[in-house]
Amino acid sequence: MVITVASGKGGTGKTTISTSLSLAVSSRKKLSHVDLDVEEPDSNIFLKIPIQREEMIWLPLPVINYDKCTFCGVCQRVCEYNAIFVFKNTKQVKVFDQLCRGCGACKEMCPFDAIYEVQRFIGVFSMGSRGNIDFYEGRLNIGEYVTTDAIRWIKRRLKNLNKNDITIIDAPPGTSCPVIQSMKDADFVILVTEDTPFGLFDMKLAYGVAKKMGKKMGIIINKALPGYKETREFARREGVPILLEIPFDRKFAKAYAEGVTLSEFSENYRKRFEEVFQYIEGVVQNA
Numbered sequence: 050m051v052i053t054v055a056s057g058k059g060g061t062g063k064t065t066i067s068t069s070l071s072l073a074v075s076s077r078k079k080l081s082h083v084d085l086d087v088e089e090p091d092s093n094i095f096l097k098i099p100i101q102r103e104e105m106i107w108l109p110l111p112v113i114n115y116d117k118c119t120f121c122g123v124c125q126r127v128c129e130y131n132a133i134f135v136f137k138n139t140k141q142v143k144v145f146d147q148l149c150r151g152c153g154a155c156k157e158m159c160p161f162d163a164i165y166e167v168q169r170f171i172g173v174f175s176m177g178s179r180g181n182i183d184f185y186e187g188r189l190n191i192g193e194y195v196t197t198d199a200i201r202w203i204k205r206r207l208k209n210l211n212k213n214d215i216t217i218i219d220a221p222p223g224t225s226c227p228v229i230q231s232m233k234d235a236d237f238v239i240l241v242t243e244d245t246p247f248g249l250f251d252m253k254l255a256y257g258v259a260k261k262m263g264k265k266m267g268i269i270i271n272k273a274l275p276g277y278k279e280t281r282e283f284a285r286r287e288g289v290p291i292l293l294e295i296p297f298d299r300k301f302a303k304a305y306a307e308g309v310t311l312s313e314f315s316e317n318y319r320k321r322f323e324e325v326f327q328y329i330e331g332v333v334q335n336a
């Protein structure tokens with residue numbers, strides 16, 4: 050069972066929720082916690098799992114063999130990302146590393162077999178375990194924006210590594226391609242939102258994406274405000290359950306600032322996160 054914890058925008062407390070859920074569930078079951086927020090992974094600030102192994106995340110990068118290249122221009126025409134340019138006059142082929150998505154189309158289509166590939170390192174994939182949690186984290190190198198490709202790489206790698214029945218994914222914030230990639234295999238998506246008009250607006254976008262993908266969903270309202278009803282009305286209208294409401298509380302904010310999850314901070318919340326998991330388990334099993 051794969052549960053993706055997502056949010057329409059950053060700063061909603063998505064990581065607090067995903068790590069609280071993982072810690073609560075891990076008191077009884079073995080699971081994998083995967084941080085796919087590769088531009089800014091911070092789950093391990095809360096989980097504090099010792100990293101035991103690291104691998105480089107890489108993409109194939111085309112290199113030109115000038116002994117074979119005729120400067121025909123085919124590679125430039127097939128590249129959808131404008132990452133390769135052929136300068137016929139000066140007899141040069143320039144690959145723009147940071148635009149290249151490593152799709153391999155240019156190599157495949159080169160009529161003169163003049164392209165080979167090397168590995169371009171774009172980030173680090175870290176692994177560690179403690180207790181019932183196997184932890185995986187992707188971290189893009191600074192300045193890289195091939196986020197979706199990095200997530201795809203990690204998911205491919207996890208197919209061999211991840212042996213647990215339960216996987217909790219901390220997705221990147223927003224609603225763009227990396228989020229879609231993080232939700233793709235999810236059996237259930239938790240949408241985390243703040244109880245504000247901005248929070249609701251962005252959550253509606255994330256909801257729209259998950260709905261289009263046919264995902265089962267539930268909402269967790271973080272920093273819940275008693276006077277703001279719109280989030281609950283939206284949930285009621287759309288028939289999406291509110292799994293948990295966490296009030297705005299300085300004690301929680303202080304614990305968060307000190308790297309302590311809600312599940313560790315409060316036994317009551319640990320139990321409530323367990324109940325959230327049991328609910329999701331029931332929904333997924335009965336699907």
Ligand code: SF4
Nearest residue numbers: 118119121122124159
């Ligand atoms: S397609 Fe091959 S031969 Fe043609 S310009 Fe590109 S690398 Fe050179």
Ligand code: SF4
Nearest residue numbers: 128149150152153155
């Ligand atoms: S590998 Fe793909 S993205 Fe990179 S230069 Fe070739 S066609 Fe373009």
